[in-house]
Amino acid sequence: MAAGPEPMDLIRNRVVLKEFGIQNVHTTDFPGNYPGYDDTWNQRRFEENFRVDIVRLEEDTLEFDMVGIDAAIANAFRRILLAEVPTMAVEKAFIYNNTSIVQDEILAHRxxxxxxxADPRLFEYRSTVYSKHMKWVPIGNQADLFGQVDIRPVHDDILIAQLRPGQEIDVMMHCVKGIGKDHAKFSPVATASYRLLPDITLLSPVEGDLAEKLKCCFSPGVIEVQTVNGRKFATVANSRLDTCSREIFRHDDLKNLVRLGRVRDHYIFSVESTGILLPEVLVSEALKVLMTKCRRFLNELDAVQMD
Incomplete structure (x- = not known):
């Protein structure tokens, strides 16, 4: 039985992978991309459709889905995680003695x-310094001030240099607060990425040996073969696991039986912390940065309207 026409909501919400190209490549909700469809932005509709689902939370890794947003917002959130959530890092290295084979410049870089x-929320950014800001601060007071804070390298086994007998390294380091767009050393994430949720649709029943062949075309766990009354049928078990490799298009007897796509507004985020802050804290801080940017933009618009 032939399938009827699909709803416009479903058509516009899928990026379809073809054998030699991509259909419906729009990744934005800018009005006018879909003639005859009312795709103007609506706050009520956005609030109804938007959601965040936590999929996996480990010590240094967080995977979550952000659904119902535009690609520009998803990418802005990723860029903030990479470059605008502050951390603490070594800024100056005063090398008093270094007799190792590692040059001073390489040592300072490492x-x-x-x-x-060190929780960057407990520190302030460097600001412009004037003579009025000069004051004497005893070194010994720092032990009382930060006595309850465990400031140290995240990992104890990072190799800096290998010393031969008689060699030594004597360095004093100053750490400051900064963000990743100033220098990569301040980036709080080892990686922050997202991908669109895969969508796999069987356009007609796939049975018998063809079902087993179909299963082998996808990543493990995507397609399952079930036996009903002695007959094998292929079903989509978990399209989330698919890597969209297009292996299916190499087989003429299968490529017209399956539609590969991705849900255009369903983003699967993966955030891996460097260990400075928990990944859920990083996501929360990135959201605060994004909200601050939005408030600043709204204030600028208000100022323009008043002029």
Whole structure:
């Protein structure tokens, strides 16, 4: 039985992978991309459709789905995680003695890339300094001030240099607060990425040996073969696991039986922390940065309207 026409909502919400190209490549909700469809932005509709689902949370890794947003917002959130959530890192290295085979410049570079486990929310950014800001601060007071804070490298086994007998390294380091767009050493994530949720649709029943062949075309767990009354049928078990490799298009007897696509507004985020802050804290801080940007933009619009 032939399938009827699909609803416009479903058509516009899928990026379809073809054998030699992509159909419906729009990744934005900008009005006018779909003639005859009312795709103007609506706050009520956005609030009804938007959601965040936590999929996996480990010590340094968080995987979550952000559904119902535009690609520009998803990418802005990723860029903020990479470059605008602050951390602490070594800024200056005063090398008093270094008799190792590692040059001073390389040593300083390595020290700068060691993640420092210090909550950046407890520190302030460097600001412009005037003579009125000069004051004497006893070194010994720092032990009382930060006595309850465990400031140290995230990992104890990061190799900086190998010393031969008689060699030594004597360095004093100053750490400052910064963000990744100033220098990569301040980036709080080892990786922050997203991908669209895969969508796999069987256009007609796939049975027998063809079902087993179909299963082999996808990543493990995507397609399952069930036996009903002695007959084998292929079913889509978990399209989320698919890597969209297009292996299916190499087989003439299968490529017209399956539609490969991705849900255009369903983003699967993966955030891996360097260990400075928990990944859920990083996501929360990134959201605060994004909200601050939005408020600043709205204030600028209000100022323009008043002029």
């Amino acid at each position: 020290l700068g890339l060691i993640p420092i486990k």
